[in-house]
Amino acid sequence: MNTGLRITVFAAALAATFGTAYGVGSGIGEISPKADSAAHDQHTDTSHGEHGSAAQASAALPGGLQISEAGYTLDLRTPVVEAGRTTELRFAVLKDASGRALTDYQQEHTKELHLIIASRDLTTFRHLHPSRAADGTWSTPVTLPEAGAYRVFADFTPRGGDGLTLGADLTATGAYAPAPLPAPSPTATVDGYEVRLDGELTPARASEVTLTVTRQGRPVRDLQPYLGAYGHLVALRSGDLAYLHVHPNGEPGDGKTQPGPDISFTATAPSAGTYRLFLDFKHDGAVHTAAFTVRTDAAAKQPDVSGTESTAPEETRSGHAH
CATH class of the missing domain: 2.60.40.1930 (Macroglobulin (MG2) domain)
Structure with a gap:
Protein backbone atom coordinates (compact mmCIF):
# COMPACT_ATOMS: atom_id res chain seq x y z
CA MET A 1 0.00 0.00 0.00
CA ASN A 2 1.34 3.41 -0.91
CA THR A 3 1.66 5.99 1.84
CA GLY A 4 -0.90 8.72 1.53
CA LEU A 5 -3.03 6.71 -0.85
CA ARG A 6 -5.99 8.69 -2.11
CA ILE A 7 -9.27 7.83 -3.62
CA THR A 8 -9.90 10.08 -6.62
CA VAL A 9 -13.44 10.00 -7.88
CA PHE A 10 -14.86 12.09 -10.68
CA ALA A 11 -18.04 14.03 -9.91
CA ALA A 12 -21.12 12.65 -11.60
CA ALA A 13 -24.58 14.16 -11.86
CA LEU A 14 -27.23 12.26 -9.97
CA ALA A 15 -29.28 12.07 -13.15
CA ALA A 16 -26.61 9.82 -14.64
CA THR A 17 -26.87 7.27 -11.86
CA PHE A 18 -29.01 4.18 -11.74
CA GLY A 19 -32.49 4.35 -10.28
CA THR A 20 -33.78 2.03 -7.64
CA ALA A 21 -36.01 -0.25 -9.72
CA TYR A 22 -35.97 -3.23 -7.45
CA GLY A 23 -39.64 -3.86 -6.74
CA VAL A 24 -39.31 -2.45 -3.22
CA GLY A 25 -42.04 -0.12 -2.01
CA SER A 26 -41.79 2.65 0.53
CA GLY A 27 -43.98 0.80 3.03
CA ILE A 28 -43.95 -2.65 4.55
CA GLY A 29 -44.31 -5.37 1.95
CA GLU A 30 -43.01 -8.67 0.64
CA ILE A 31 -39.81 -8.98 -1.36
CA SER A 32 -40.02 -11.84 -3.85
CA PRO A 33 -37.53 -13.39 -6.30
CA LYS A 34 -37.57 -11.99 -9.82
CA ALA A 35 -37.56 -14.01 -12.98
CA ASP A 36 -34.58 -12.14 -14.39
CA SER A 37 -31.27 -11.61 -12.65
CA ALA A 38 -30.88 -8.03 -11.49
CA ALA A 39 -27.24 -8.24 -12.54
CA HIS A 40 -28.20 -8.68 -16.19
CA ASP A 41 -30.82 -5.95 -15.93
CA GLN A 42 -28.05 -3.53 -15.06
CA HIS A 43 -25.61 -4.70 -17.77
CA THR A 44 -23.87 -1.84 -19.54
CA ASP A 45 -22.59 -2.26 -23.11
CA THR A 46 -19.00 -1.04 -23.26
CA SER A 47 -18.45 -1.85 -26.91
CA HIS A 48 -19.77 1.36 -28.46
CA GLY A 49 -21.47 4.65 -27.87
CA GLU A 50 -22.06 8.17 -29.16
CA HIS A 51 -19.32 10.80 -29.24
CA GLY A 52 -16.65 8.37 -28.04
CA SER A 53 -16.57 4.98 -26.42
CA ALA A 54 -18.73 3.93 -23.50
CA ALA A 55 -15.54 3.15 -21.62
CA GLN A 56 -14.61 6.82 -21.83
CA ALA A 57 -18.06 7.78 -20.58
CA SER A 58 -17.81 5.35 -17.69
CA ALA A 59 -14.59 6.98 -16.56
CA ALA A 60 -16.70 9.91 -15.35
CA LEU A 61 -18.66 7.70 -12.95
CA PRO A 62 -17.70 6.73 -9.39
CA GLY A 63 -17.00 3.07 -8.75
CA GLY A 64 -19.69 0.46 -8.31
CA LEU A 65 -22.37 2.07 -10.47
CA GLN A 66 -21.74 -0.22 -13.43
CA ILE A 67 -21.88 -3.97 -13.80
CA SER A 68 -19.47 -3.82 -16.77
CA GLU A 69 -16.38 -1.67 -17.20
CA ALA A 70 -13.01 -1.78 -18.97
CA GLY A 71 -13.72 -5.16 -20.57
CA TYR A 72 -14.96 -6.95 -17.44
CA THR A 73 -18.45 -7.87 -16.19
CA LEU A 74 -19.60 -8.91 -12.74
CA ASP A 75 -21.69 -12.08 -13.12
CA LEU A 76 -23.70 -12.45 -9.91
CA ARG A 77 -24.92 -16.04 -9.95
CA THR A 78 -26.91 -15.77 -6.72
CA PRO A 79 -29.09 -12.70 -7.30
CA VAL A 80 -31.70 -13.68 -4.68
CA VAL A 81 -31.25 -14.83 -1.07
CA GLU A 82 -33.64 -15.32 1.83
CA ALA A 83 -33.35 -12.79 4.66
CA GLY A 84 -32.08 -14.30 7.91
CA ARG A 85 -30.84 -17.49 6.27
CA THR A 86 -27.20 -18.27 5.47
CA THR A 87 -26.74 -18.66 1.71
CA GLU A 88 -23.70 -19.47 -0.42
CA LEU A 89 -23.25 -16.38 -2.58
CA ARG A 90 -21.58 -17.19 -5.92
CA PHE A 91 -20.24 -14.90 -8.61
CA ALA A 92 -17.51 -14.50 -11.22
CA VAL A 93 -15.76 -11.67 -13.04
CA LEU A 94 -16.06 -12.34 -16.76
CA LYS A 95 -13.72 -11.14 -19.48
CA ASP A 96 -16.00 -9.59 -22.08
CA ALA A 97 -13.76 -10.53 -25.01
CA SER A 98 -13.93 -14.27 -24.31
CA GLY A 99 -16.82 -14.69 -21.88
CA ARG A 100 -14.52 -16.65 -19.59
CA ALA A 101 -14.04 -16.03 -15.90
CA LEU A 102 -11.02 -14.02 -14.81
CA THR A 103 -8.53 -16.12 -12.81
CA ASP A 104 -5.42 -13.91 -12.79
CA TYR A 105 -5.74 -11.26 -10.08
CA GLN A 106 -3.26 -8.94 -8.45
CA GLN A 107 -3.35 -8.91 -4.66
CA GLU A 108 -4.38 -5.61 -3.11
CA HIS A 109 -4.12 -5.29 0.65
CA THR A 110 -3.38 -9.01 1.01
CA LYS A 111 -6.47 -10.16 -0.95
CA GLU A 112 -7.25 -10.79 -4.61
CA LEU A 113 -10.78 -9.41 -4.25
CA HIS A 114 -12.74 -7.48 -1.65
CA LEU A 115 -16.51 -8.00 -1.62
CA ILE A 116 -18.79 -5.35 -0.14
CA ILE A 117 -22.53 -5.85 0.36
CA ALA A 118 -24.70 -2.92 1.44
CA SER A 119 -28.43 -2.47 1.75
CA ARG A 120 -30.04 0.30 -0.28
CA ASP A 121 -31.03 2.06 2.95
CA LEU A 122 -27.35 1.84 4.05
CA THR A 123 -28.16 0.29 7.41
CA THR A 124 -26.60 -3.11 6.64
CA PHE A 125 -22.94 -3.48 5.61
CA ARG A 126 -20.73 -6.50 4.99
CA HIS A 127 -17.02 -6.57 4.04
CA LEU A 128 -16.27 -10.13 2.93
CA HIS A 129 -13.34 -12.02 1.47
CA PRO A 130 -14.68 -14.89 -0.66
CA SER A 131 -12.80 -17.96 -1.89
CA ARG A 132 -11.99 -18.48 -5.57
CA ALA A 133 -12.21 -21.85 -7.29
CA ALA A 134 -9.80 -22.83 -10.07
CA ASP A 135 -12.43 -21.98 -12.72
CA GLY A 136 -12.69 -18.38 -11.47
CA THR A 137 -15.95 -18.78 -9.52
CA TRP A 138 -15.99 -16.92 -6.20
CA SER A 139 -18.15 -18.02 -3.26
CA THR A 140 -18.80 -16.99 0.32
CA PRO A 141 -21.51 -17.67 2.90
CA VAL A 142 -23.61 -14.62 3.65
CA THR A 143 -26.47 -13.89 6.04
CA LEU A 144 -28.48 -10.72 5.45
CA PRO A 145 -30.63 -9.79 8.45
CA GLU A 146 -33.36 -7.84 6.68
CA ALA A 147 -35.39 -8.22 3.50
CA GLY A 148 -34.93 -5.61 0.80
CA ALA A 149 -32.69 -4.41 -2.00
CA TYR A 150 -28.91 -4.67 -1.69
CA ARG A 151 -25.89 -3.76 -3.80
CA VAL A 152 -22.90 -6.08 -4.24
CA PHE A 153 -19.50 -4.51 -4.98
CA ALA A 154 -16.48 -6.47 -6.29
CA ASP A 155 -13.29 -4.46 -5.67
CA PHE A 156 -10.33 -6.02 -7.53
CA THR A 157 -7.37 -5.49 -9.86
CA PRO A 158 -6.76 -7.75 -12.89
CA ARG A 159 -3.08 -8.65 -13.09
CA GLY A 160 -1.33 -6.01 -15.14
CA GLY A 161 -4.42 -3.78 -15.20
CA ASP A 162 -6.05 -1.01 -13.22
CA GLY A 163 -8.21 -1.40 -10.12
CA LEU A 164 -11.94 -1.74 -10.73
CA THR A 165 -15.11 -1.77 -8.65
CA LEU A 166 -18.09 -3.43 -10.35
CA GLY A 167 -21.58 -3.53 -8.85
CA ALA A 168 -24.68 -5.71 -9.17
CA ASP A 169 -28.06 -5.85 -7.45
CA LEU A 170 -29.04 -8.45 -4.88
CA THR A 171 -32.49 -9.09 -3.36
CA ALA A 172 -33.20 -10.54 0.08
CA THR A 173 -36.74 -11.93 0.22
CA GLY A 174 -39.11 -11.57 3.13
CA ALA A 175 -41.20 -8.90 4.86
CA TYR A 176 -39.64 -5.55 4.06
CA ALA A 177 -39.60 -2.55 6.41
CA PRO A 178 -37.29 0.24 5.17
CA ALA A 179 -35.15 1.90 7.83
CA PRO A 180 -34.36 5.62 7.90
CA LEU A 181 -30.77 6.80 7.63
CA PRO A 182 -29.40 7.47 11.12
CA ALA A 183 -29.33 11.09 12.24
CA PRO A 184 -26.06 13.11 12.40
CA SER A 185 -23.68 12.74 15.36
CA PRO A 186 -19.87 13.14 15.54
Missing part, protein backbone atom coordinates in the same frame (compact mmCIF):
# COMPACT_ATOMS: atom_id res chain seq x y z
CA THR A 187 -19.32 9.76 17.20
CA ALA A 188 -20.15 6.08 16.68
CA THR A 189 -20.06 3.28 19.24
CA VAL A 190 -19.34 -0.33 18.34
CA ASP A 191 -18.52 -3.34 20.54
CA GLY A 192 -17.54 -1.16 23.50
CA TYR A 193 -15.41 1.22 21.42
CA GLU A 194 -16.14 4.85 20.63
CA VAL A 195 -14.95 6.33 17.35
CA ARG A 196 -14.95 10.06 16.63
CA LEU A 197 -14.75 11.54 13.15
CA ASP A 198 -13.12 14.95 12.68
CA GLY A 199 -12.30 16.94 9.57
CA GLU A 200 -13.96 18.10 6.40
CA LEU A 201 -15.39 16.09 3.53
CA THR A 202 -15.59 18.39 0.53
CA PRO A 203 -17.15 17.66 -2.88
CA ALA A 204 -14.69 17.47 -5.79
CA ARG A 205 -11.74 18.37 -3.56
CA ALA A 206 -9.35 16.16 -1.60
CA SER A 207 -9.64 16.63 2.15
CA GLU A 208 -8.45 14.84 5.25
CA VAL A 209 -10.65 13.17 7.83
CA THR A 210 -9.40 11.61 11.06
CA LEU A 211 -11.06 8.85 13.04
CA THR A 212 -10.03 8.48 16.69
CA VAL A 213 -10.61 5.18 18.52
CA THR A 214 -11.12 5.04 22.30
CA ARG A 215 -12.37 2.40 24.72
CA GLN A 216 -13.77 3.20 28.16
CA GLY A 217 -12.59 6.77 27.67
CA ARG A 218 -8.97 5.79 26.98
CA PRO A 219 -7.19 6.19 23.61
CA VAL A 220 -6.50 2.89 21.84
CA ARG A 221 -2.80 3.06 20.96
CA ASP A 222 -2.26 -0.57 19.96
CA LEU A 223 -4.46 -1.08 16.90
CA GLN A 224 -3.49 -4.17 14.92
CA PRO A 225 -2.79 -4.27 11.18
CA TYR A 226 -5.75 -5.56 9.22
CA LEU A 227 -5.28 -6.27 5.51
CA GLY A 228 -2.03 -4.33 5.65
CA ALA A 229 -3.40 -1.19 7.31
CA TYR A 230 -4.63 0.13 10.66
CA GLY A 231 -8.01 0.94 9.17
CA HIS A 232 -10.09 0.66 6.02
CA LEU A 233 -12.80 3.11 5.03
CA VAL A 234 -15.65 2.54 2.58
CA ALA A 235 -17.98 5.40 1.67
CA LEU A 236 -21.30 4.95 -0.17
CA ARG A 237 -23.38 7.80 -1.51
CA SER A 238 -27.00 7.69 -0.43
CA GLY A 239 -29.41 7.19 -3.33
CA ASP A 240 -27.25 5.54 -5.98
CA LEU A 241 -24.64 3.91 -3.70
CA ALA A 242 -21.64 5.30 -5.57
CA TYR A 243 -18.61 3.59 -4.03
CA LEU A 244 -15.43 5.05 -2.56
CA HIS A 245 -12.74 2.87 -0.96
CA VAL A 246 -9.95 4.80 0.71
CA HIS A 247 -7.04 3.62 2.81
CA PRO A 248 -5.19 5.52 5.54
CA ASN A 249 -2.38 7.99 5.20
CA GLY A 250 0.61 5.86 6.21
CA GLU A 251 1.01 2.16 6.87
CA PRO A 252 2.28 -0.17 9.58
CA GLY A 253 6.05 -0.36 9.64
CA ASP A 254 6.73 2.82 7.68
CA GLY A 255 8.52 4.35 10.66
CA LYS A 256 6.08 7.20 11.23
CA THR A 257 2.53 5.87 11.37
CA GLN A 258 1.37 5.16 14.90
CA PRO A 259 -1.03 2.27 15.70
CA GLY A 260 -3.74 4.58 16.97
CA PRO A 261 -5.66 6.18 18.39
CA ASP A 262 -5.88 8.32 15.23
CA ILE A 263 -6.40 6.94 11.71
CA SER A 264 -6.32 9.61 9.01
CA PHE A 265 -7.63 9.35 5.46
CA THR A 266 -7.51 11.61 2.43
CA ALA A 267 -10.68 11.34 0.34
CA THR A 268 -12.61 13.20 -2.33
CA ALA A 269 -16.41 13.16 -2.34
CA PRO A 270 -17.67 12.99 -5.94
CA SER A 271 -20.54 15.41 -5.29
CA ALA A 272 -22.55 17.19 -2.64
CA GLY A 273 -24.95 14.87 -0.86
CA THR A 274 -25.31 12.35 1.93
CA TYR A 275 -22.78 9.55 2.43
CA ARG A 276 -22.53 6.57 4.71
CA LEU A 277 -19.02 5.80 6.00
CA PHE A 278 -17.93 2.39 7.33
CA LEU A 279 -14.61 2.13 9.19
CA ASP A 280 -13.03 -1.30 9.75
CA PHE A 281 -10.35 -1.54 12.43
CA LYS A 282 -8.78 -4.41 14.36
CA HIS A 283 -8.04 -4.58 18.08
CA ASP A 284 -7.56 -7.47 20.51
CA GLY A 285 -7.73 -9.90 17.62
CA ALA A 286 -11.20 -8.86 16.41
CA VAL A 287 -12.36 -6.66 13.52
CA HIS A 288 -14.91 -3.96 14.33
CA THR A 289 -16.98 -1.75 12.03
CA ALA A 290 -18.03 1.78 13.01
CA ALA A 291 -20.68 3.46 10.83
CA PHE A 292 -21.24 7.17 10.18
CA THR A 293 -23.55 9.33 8.08
CA VAL A 294 -21.92 12.38 6.50
CA ARG A 295 -23.82 15.20 4.86
CA THR A 296 -21.80 17.58 2.77
CA ASP A 297 -22.29 20.38 0.29
CA ALA A 298 -20.01 22.82 -1.47
CA ALA A 299 -20.62 25.57 1.09
CA ALA A 300 -20.23 23.46 4.20
CA LYS A 301 -17.27 24.24 6.41
CA GLN A 302 -17.51 20.95 8.27
CA PRO A 303 -19.64 17.85 7.68
CA ASP A 304 -22.31 16.60 10.01
CA VAL A 305 -21.55 13.07 11.05
CA SER A 306 -23.77 10.32 12.38
CA GLY A 307 -22.81 7.09 14.08
CA THR A 308 -24.69 3.94 14.88
CA GLU A 309 -23.91 1.07 17.18
CA SER A 310 -23.23 -2.42 15.86
CA THR A 311 -22.51 -5.63 17.70
CA ALA A 312 -21.59 -9.09 16.44
CA PRO A 313 -20.81 -9.37 12.70
CA GLU A 314 -23.42 -11.04 10.47
CA GLU A 315 -26.07 -10.68 13.19
CA THR A 316 -26.77 -6.97 13.12
CA ARG A 317 -27.76 -4.41 10.54
CA SER A 318 -24.20 -3.13 10.27
CA GLY A 319 -21.32 -5.54 10.62
CA HIS A 320 -18.06 -7.00 9.39
CA ALA A 321 -17.36 -10.58 8.43
CA HIS A 322 -14.42 -12.52 7.04
